Amino acid sequence: MAPEKDDSQRKKKESIVDLSRFMDKRVRVKFQGGRE
Secondary structure, eight states: OHHHHHHHHHHHHHHHHHHHHHHHHHHHHHHHHSOO
16 A cells, blocks of 8 residues: 555656646747747
């Protein structure tokens, strides 16, 4: 039970980090190619 929970938590964290990185990229592109 415990290891499974830990694994799911780690997966969640990884997806969040990946998402934040993706969002940061989009925001940067918006600032560069969008309105100033």
